[in-house]
Amino acid sequence: MCKSVLITGSSRGIGKETAVYLAKSGFDIVLHCVNNTEMAEIVRAEVISCGVKARILQFDVKNREQCFEVLSKDIKKNGIYYGVVLNAGIARDNVFPVMEENEWDDVLNTNLGGFYNVLKPIIMPMIEQRIKGRIVTMSSISGLAGNRGQVNYSAAKAGIIGATKALSLELAKRGITVNCVAPGVIETDMIKDIPADEVKKMIPMRRLGRAKEVASLVNYLMSEDASYITGQVISVNGGLYR
Numbered sequence: 001m002c003k004s005v006l007i008t009g010s011s012r013g014i015g016k017e018t019a020v021y022l023a024k025s026g027f028d029i030v031l032h033c034v035n036n037t038e039m040a041e042i043v044r045a046e047v048i049s050c051g052v053k054a055r056i057l058q059f060d061v062k063n064r065e066q067c068f069e070v071l072s073k074d075i076k077k078n079g080i081y082y083g084v085v086l087n088a089g090i091a092r093d094n095v096f097p098v099m100e101e102n103e104w105d106d107v108l109n110t111n112l113g114g115f116y117n118v119l120k121p122i123i124m125p126m127i128e129q130r131i132k133g134r135i136v137t138m139s140s141i142s143g144l145a146g147n148r149g150q151v152n153y154s155a156a157k158a159g160i161i162g163a164t165k166a167l168s169l170e171l172a173k174r175g176i177t178v179n180c181v182a183p184g185v186i187e188t189d190m191i192k193d194i195p196a197d198e199v200k201k202m203i204p205m206r207r208l209g210r211a212k213e214v215a216s217l218v219n220y221l222m223s224e225d226a227s228y229i230t231g232q233v234i235s236v237n238g239g240l241y242r
Helices: 013-024 037-048 064-078 101-128 141-145 151-174 196-202 211-222
Strands: 004-007 028-033 054-058 083-086 134-138 177-183 233-236
Touching: 004 013, 013 028, 013 037, 013 083, 013 211, 028 037, 037 054, 054 064, 064 101, 083 101, 101 151, 134 151, 134 211, 141 151, 141 177, 141 233, 151 177, 151 233, 177 211, 211 233
Parallel strands: 004 028, 004 083, 028 054, 083 134, 134 177, 177 233
Antiparallel strands: none
16 A cells, blocks of 8 residues: 655745655655645646645645645545655745734745645544654754744744644654755745845855755655654755754
């Protein structure tokens, strides 16, 4: 029986690359999107071309009731997931003195609230069915070092690190690992408006990261070889802010 992995925010960027990478490793993939089902279908076709199964779940990670309803229904119908990758997230950058309430709330509720909303319906079925599974959360270099104009984003991503470490302690005796990946500046749509040439000068490796380089780490953390690694924060950042 093939193991399935749920990847939130998997219609583009790091989520998409992770879905394809894991599919090539033989995992069935449960894709997720909020509204962009067209892009999710394109990813689904690419995943299926790898010889595994794929389906799409549609829900908003900041909507607790919707998460519970959709995930509980999917678990009941298709069985519990072996792995979860909490990748869905947003940024609403602004300097703090003029940051709007919605810019704070949307980022915290999506990036950090999504941790609770997505995992809550999943953890108990994992425990009850004795799944020695894998949970990978996605933080950021902003959560490790902070970043100007990203007080909201840095707060949420730092919170994910703390939540990951605490949950790893609770689930360790169950054989469920919980680890955090903290990407640096990765070539995705999220950074399309930043001055790339200027940013590269700050990075010791003098280049931006690739989504596939993050996906390869997630793939390793999902593997049997990573069964003794838990509660860790691993950054993929080209040496930035070591």
